[in-house]
Amino acid sequence: MAHLFGPVPSRRLGRSLGVDLIPPKTCPYNCIYCEVGPTTCQTRQRFSYQTEAMISEMADYLKDPGPAPDFITMAGSGEPTLNLGLGRIIREIKAMTDIPVAVLTNGALLYLPEVRRELAAADVVLPSLDAAREETYRAINRPLPELSLESLLEGLMSFRREYRGRIWLEVMLLKGLNDTEDELTLLRRAIQKIAPDKIQINTAVRPVVEAAARPLDAGEMEAAAATLGGPVEVIASFSRADIVGISGRDDDFVEMLSRRPMTAPDLAQALGLPLVQVVARLKRLQDSGRISHNRYHDQEFYRSQETGAA
Ligand code: SF4
Structure with missing residues (x-):
């Protein structure tokens, strides 16, 4: 399978069958906490990539999937919304199976109405928001210069207004960068405007691109969760150990x-x-x-x- 992987255990989605929508490592960001590695193609230009092959691989997989995964997840070694075939792939999968479809995204392209429309058919969208201050956003996510925190926030709010599915917002907390009282208060206000169904806070528990991306400990994560408030949960290690396939x-x-x-x-x-x-x-x-x-x-x-x- 060239484009499908798993099912793999996911801290957020249980047993997740991944669809790798993007070649490594293509992304509008170059986050200091990225687990995939440094961004080698930093772009916000969407492009066509293997749509038919992905749909046909999924059709083959679904002929004999074994025990169903909890989610089919649009993911990738970069940012999945860069793939111009995203909407079609989601719709084709929805037509083939009842397994819910999730999309992992950094949210940077949600300012584009066409990206928001393409995501409409997904059951759950999991965007990221790591900072509510421009300089912190730049320090952590290292976006293309033309992208701004303002466009990210506007995209997230527009998406919330238009989208009928569930939004689970991920916040990656890093020691000394976005975990201060000040940063968390700004984040809380921004998140209140976005009104996600869940806020999932994470920290750099795996090897990352830059040593500056330091993790919080369990106590600090709980304290940050209390400051953020709302429907917040700390993402633990694998919550479902079993995997099949x-x-x-x-x-x-x-x-x-x-x-x-x-x-x-x-x-x-x-x-x-x-x-x-x-x-x-x-x-x-x-x-x-x-x-x-x-x-x-x-x-x-x-x-x-x-x-x-x-
Ligand atoms: S948005 Fe995701 S893939 Fe892109 S650099 Fe950040 S962590 Fe890596």
Whole structure:
């Protein structure tokens, strides 16, 4: 499967079958906390990319999906709304299955009416808002110069007015950057205007692009949640450990690690395998050069060395 991945365990969506809508690493942002890596193609120009192939892969998958995933998720190694086929892909999937469709987006292109229209058919949209002060937005998300916090906020508010589905807003909190009382108060006011169905706060628990993206601890996350108020939840580690459809072959390990860095216990949970077996497999894959590891906040994370693995 070139464009589908998983089902993979998602902290926000349970067991999620991903559709990779965008080639790595294409995005209007270059966030300091990005888990995919530095942005190599920073753009806000939408483009055509593999629409027919994605629809046909999904049709094949749905012929024999096994236990249904909780969500089919439009995602990617970059920003999914850059794909001009987004609306068509969502509509075609909705016509094929009752499995709910979710879209992960940084929200930067929501100022475009056509992007908001294309998202209308999705069941859940999960945009991001990490700051409500221009300079903090620039420091964390490092957007293209022509993008502004104002256009992001206007896009989010317009989307809220027009969209009938659920909006789960993600806020990535980083120590010393957007976790002060001042920043959180501004965020709270901005979020109140957007009125999402959920506010999901996250922090940099995995290896990220810049060392400046430091995580909050559990107590600090709870305190930030209290300051933000509203329908807020702290996103924990994997809440659903089981996963189906992945057999635990070498290729499955490498493919999962090409999507995001994971620890050995993460993989053991995700693949439903004993930890000892996972550790042995990781060592072998590391010896053969297919994966690498690094230490991050006292945990060993593994990542694929095979770019574009699918
Ligand atoms: S918006 Fe997402 S993909 Fe783009 S740089 Fe930020 S974290 Fe990475």
